[in-house]
Amino acid sequence: MTNTIADIEEADVILITGSNTSENHPVISAFVKRAVTRRGAKLIVVDPRRIKMTEFAEHWIRPNLGTDVAWINGMMHVIIKEDLHDKTFVEDRTEKFDEMKAVVEKYTPEHVESITGIPAEKLIEAARLYAQAPAGSIVYCMGITQHTTGTDNVKSLANLAMLCGNLGIRGGGVNPLRGQNNVQGACDLGGLPNVLTGYQAVDNLDAIKKMERAWNVTGLPTKPGLTVTKMVPKAHSGEIKALYIIGENPLVSDPDLNHAKKCLSNLDFLVVQDIFLTETARMADVVLPSKCFAEKDGTFSNTERRVQRVRKAVDSPGLAKDDWKITCEIATRMGYSMSYKDSETIFNELASVTPSYAGISYPRIDHEGLHWPCPTPEHPGTPILHGAQFTRGKGMFHAIEWIAPAEVADDDYPMYLTTGRVLYHYHTGTMTMKTEGLNERVPESFVEITRGDAQGMGIEDGERVTIASRRGEIQARVRISRKAVDGTVFIPFHFAQAAANKLTNAALDPISGIPELKVCAVKLSKGA
Amino acid sequence: MEQTNLMVINGNELPIEPEETILDVARRGHIDIPTLCHLKGTTPTGACRICVVEVKGARTLLPACSTPASPNMVVRTESPDVVSSRKEILRLMLSSGNHNCAVRGRDDSDWTQFQLRVAKDDDSDALCPVWGDCRLQDLAYRYQVTGEGFQGTPARYPMETVNPFIVRDFSRCILCGRCVQACNEVQVNNAISFGYRGAETKIIAAGDRPLKDSDCVFCGECVQVCPVGALVEKDVRYHVRPWETEKVRTTCSYCGVGCQLYLHVRDNRVVKVSGVDEAPNRGSLCVKGRFGFDFIASDQRLTEPLIKENGAFRKATWEEAIDLVADKLKGIRDTHGGDSIGVFTSARITNEENYIAHKFTRAVLKTNNIDHCARL
Numbered sequence: 065m066t067n068t069i070a071d072i073e074e075a076d077v078i079l080i081t082g083s084n085t086s087e088n089h090p091v092i093s094a095f096v097k098r099a100v101t102r103r104g105a106k107l108i109v110v111d112p113r114r115i116k117m118t119e120f121a122e123h124w125i126r127p128n129l130g131t132d133v134a135w136i137n138g139m140m141h142v143i144i145k146e147d148l149h150d151k152t153f154v155e156d157r158t159e160k161f162d163e164m165k166a167v168v169e170k171y172t173p174e175h176v177e178s179i180t181g182i183p184a185e186k187l188i189e190a191a192r193l194y195a196q197a198p199a200g201s202i203v204y205c206m207g208i209t210q211h212t213t214g215t216d217n218v219k220s221l222a223n224l225a226m227l228c229g230n231l232g233i234r235g236g237g238v239n240p241l242r243g244q245n246n247v248q249g250a251c252d253l254g255g256l257p258n259v260l261t262g263y264q265a266v267d268n269l270d271a272i273k274k275m276e277r278a279w280n281v282t283g284l285p286t287k288p289g290l291t292v293t294k295m296v297p298k299a300h301s302g303e304i305k306a307l308y309i310i311g312e313n314p315l316v317s318d319p320d321l322n323h324a325k326k327c328l329s330n331l332d333f334l335v336v337q338d339i340f341l342t343e344t345a346r347m348a349d350v351v352l353p354s355k356c357f358a359e360k361d362g363t364f365s366n367t368e369r370r371v372q373r374v375r376k377a378v379d380s381p382g383l384a385k386d387d388w389k390i391t392c393e394i395a396t397r398m399g400y401s402m403s404y405k406d407s408e409t410i411f412n413e414l415a416s417v418t419p420s421y422a423g424i425s426y427p428r429i430d431h432e433g434l435h436w437p438c439p440t441p442e443h444p445g446t447p448i449l450h451g452a453q454f455t456r457g458k459g460m461f462h463a464i465e466w467i468a469p470a471e472v473a474d475d476d477y478p479m480y481l482t483t484g485r486v487l488y489h490y491h492t493g494t495m496t497m498k499t500e501g502l503n504e505r506v507p508e509s510f511v512e513i514t515r516g517d518a519q520g521m522g523i524e525d526g527e528r529v530t531i532a533s534r535r536g537e538i539q540a541r542v543r544i545s546r547k548a549v550d551g552t553v554f555i556p557f558h559f560a561q562a563a564a565n566k567l568t569n570a571a572l573d574p575i576s577g578i579p580e581l582k583v584c585a586v587k588l589s590k591g592a
Numbered sequence: 593m594e595q596t597n598l599m600v601i602n603g604n605e606l607p608i609e610p611e612e613t614i615l616d617v618a619r620r621g622h623i624d625i626p627t628l629c630h631l632k633g634t635t636p637t638g639a640c641r642i643c644v645v646e647v648k649g650a651r652t653l654l655p656a657c658s659t660p661a662s663p664n665m666v667v668r669t670e671s672p673d674v675v676s677s678r679k680e681i682l683r684l685m686l687s688s689g690n691h692n693c694a695v696r697g698r699d700d701s702d703w704t705q706f707q708l709r710v711a712k713d714d715d716s717d718a719l720c721p722v723w724g725d726c727r728l729q730d731l732a733y734r735y736q737v738t739g740e741g742f743q744g745t746p747a748r749y750p751m752e753t754v755n756p757f758i759v760r761d762f763s764r765c766i767l768c769g770r771c772v773q774a775c776n777e778v779q780v781n782n783a784i785s786f787g788y789r790g791a792e793t794k795i796i797a798a799g800d801r802p803l804k805d806s807d808c809v810f811c812g813e814c815v816q817v818c819p820v821g822a823l824v825e826k827d828v829r830y831h832v833r834p835w836e837t838e839k840v841r842t843t844c845s846y847c848g849v850g851c852q853l854y855l856h857v858r859d860n861r862v863v864k865v866s867g868v869d870e871a872p873n874r875g876s877l878c879v880k881g882r883f884g885f886d887f888i889a890s891d892q893r894l895t896e897p898l899i900k901e902n903g904a905f906r907k908a909t910w911e912e913a914i915d916l917v918a919d920k921l922k923g924i925r926d927t928h929g930g931d932s933i934g935v936f937t938s939a940r941i942t943n944e945e946n947y948i949a950h951k952f953t954r955a956v957l958k959t960n961n962i963d964h965c966a967r968l
Contacts, residue, residue, distance in 0.1 A: 246938075250938065366850025366872065370871075377855040382895020395956045
């Protein structure tokens with residue numbers, strides 16, 4: 065997030081898109097709902113489903129799946145045409161406005177309606193509302209990113225925020241909600257194939273030299289590595305021979321699971337380090353038991369870039385070890401000694417080579433976490449990014465054309481499928497499904513559909529049906545719901561028994577490598 | 593007093609900030625005015641009247657939580673009238689329902705019969721489930737009040753136990769409305785409200801249905817703010833007493849909000865979770881963070897390294913497992929190059945562990961093939 069969670073309550077207008085906030089980030093949803101009900105902020109929800117947040121919205125705008133660039137360009141078209149943009153901000157803080165303007169020129173509300181299904185008048189109203197807000201906050205999640213055009217979608221939201229001068233101010237910002245406790249930290253500390261810790265590019269030779277000195281090694285690789293979504297298929301082709309998987313369950317969370325399973329079974333060697341014998345761990349040659357969060361000391365970085373302490377509360381079961389200890393023991397056994405007294409010692413080392421964390425230490429965050437960048441021990445942290453200038457200097461507009469999703473509905477697979485989570489479960493369910501009460505609330509997978517679509521197919525509420533895509537099929541119970549919209553069904557991906565990801569498309573965004581988990585074509589048939 | 597932005601509480605001159613109530617000024621000045629219904633950050637209702645104070649020149653006692661502070665105001669927070677009023681309110685609260693803590697005496701009927709009836713209602717022979725963790729009990733002790741002098745009134749509504757997480761014990765509800773405020777103004781789930789009228793008043797969900805059939809999402813904010821034993825976690829009620837546990841502050845391990853929470857630990861086991869009233873969550877949690885902790889002590893946890901032989905796992909020592917992994921990875925690295933190996937680090941583990949995984953991948957495996965589940 066460019067801004068903080070608390071800052072959402074400062075916004076005059078909040079635009080939520082591709083985030084089922086009240087189910088996936090319930091505590092953040094409370095900040096939004098309070099802004100609306102107690103401070104009179106206006107909410108715009110752009111989402112294909114009639115999610116709970118729409119009940120608090122001034123406008124619920126329902127785009128066809130995979131048409132985000134089109135509606136965002138459309139809003140910018142309206143804002144520029146009606147001269148509602150922040151000309152001072154555009155002039156002083158940005159570049160390439162004209163290139164962007166040239167592209168959005170043809171995204172008239174009528175043209176956008178033909179792509180997105182959003183009535184032209186609705187789009188105009190929403191565009192005016194966002195543009196005229198003194199402070200407008202954009203909140204988004206995987207509904208924006210998990211597309212073959214995920215990178216374009218995010219850049220488009222950044223365009224919109226810059227156009228209206230909504231960056232670097234309280235109550236503004238472009239605010240992605242991170243879906244996992246430490247996805248921010250994993251990115252920050254080098255868990256990405258193209259950057260070292262602190263987003264230092266692997267082909268930046270100065271950074272490489274610095275790390276070689278710090279780690280007392282030579283020959284650090286400078287060629288960018290592969291993303292998860294590329295490593296898995298390369299296991300199939302044999303280019304990847306071994307995988308060391310820590311705390312991840314790709315055999316439920318990856319797209320096109322039938323293929324993913326074939327890929328992993330082609331490996332020469334698979335090590336899985338986890339707290340449970342997950343679907344993925346069952347395929348491993350070696351399984352290493354690790355500690356869970358309640359058994360560890362350390363830090364997580366949350367979605368607002370706040371580095372916070374994790375503290376050990378209970379002893380771990382059996383012989384389970386800290387994840388860092390296991391990795392260090394493997395390294396040492398391979399001939400490179402890695403040995404640390406405790407997590408704080410590791411933190412001090414990482415702070416010394418990670419500029420944005422350099423000023424953070426355990427004593428400083430003992431009571432309250434700090435937002436990076438925090439470059440020095442005296443620095444107060446940075447709750448709001450891009451205050452005086454952007455990281456690259458001027459903010460660059462991107463001129464982006466809308467591209468259709470990789471798979472569209474047709475005669476054979478006439479319905480759209482979108483996937484996500486429900487309130488009562490988390491990701492692949494390995495943790496939440498150990499709590500009986502949560503299972504009681506949502507015991508099994510389901511396919512959410514409109515009454516009209518169900519009636520059209522002669523399907524009753526609660527009936528078991530088969531859902532098939534070009535990649536696989538699963539069975540699930542029908543749930544007729546007001547949340548659904550005609551032509552589109554929703555299935556949560558938590559449940560290994562009826563894994564929605566057997567159906568999803570592994571087509572990737574060419575830049576980020578994210579799969580298009582939010583759009584694919586399916587058909588439903590009676591019986592299971 | 594010459595300055596006009598000052599007021600006097602118990603003889604102390606205190607500065608007033610705009611829009612502050614008497615309670616706000618007192619708290620800033622470290623003067624304790626007891627409250628029951630008051631909930632930080634929500635609209636004061638003045639419902640319980642425990643916070644009444646004596647304001648010079650006012651005809652009646654005024655609730656500190658909803659009375660605006662004004663310049664030159666002179667307030668006494670523990671005057672004889674105030675104390676007597678508070679005692680009366682506490683006595684009334686204690687005399688209705690099943691407040692069977694030690695401070696509750698009564699003189700209208702047989703004390704033993706009362707305790708036996710409550711024990712039957714509770715299906716437990718222990719005293720109140722929140723004994724020692726109850727604002728009403730604390731205040732009754734502070735003001736030396738028992739239930740004496742009033743006819744005890746039995747519980748009007750039966751207990752609700754049909755959802756998996758929260759027990760609603762109407763016999764101990766003092767109708768302070770904190771849960772209603774928490775649900776409607778803090779979490780804004782709008783699931784519960786005041787229902788019926790007068791002596792029939794009850795906190796209801798969805799036209800007086802069980803929580804599980806209402807808009808309730810089991811965030812448990814209501815449980816956390818309940819000052820008495822009316823709302824208690826089902827697994828905690830009669831199973832966990834606060835003096836048996838230690839609280840450890842940590843960060844939630846579900847989504848990326850990073851809620852600060854207390855793990856309440858007894859005998860090396862997490863038995864309850866509550867929210868910490870600090871940024872970013874200011875005390876709030878969701879159903880997963882508050883109730884989804886059984887996985888920690890699950891008997892399905894992995895406890896030993898496993899090595900697959902002939903298609904089946906066998907238990908192994910750490911030494912065996914580490915040797916095997918190191919040998920295999922070294923062999924593959926040396927034969928096919930580092931780029932033939934990949935590492936999935938994790939958005940679930942700590943920063944320190946991610947840093948170690950990234951160091952291992954680059955420095956030992958000599959590849960940049962490292963990524964995690966950010967995209968999934």
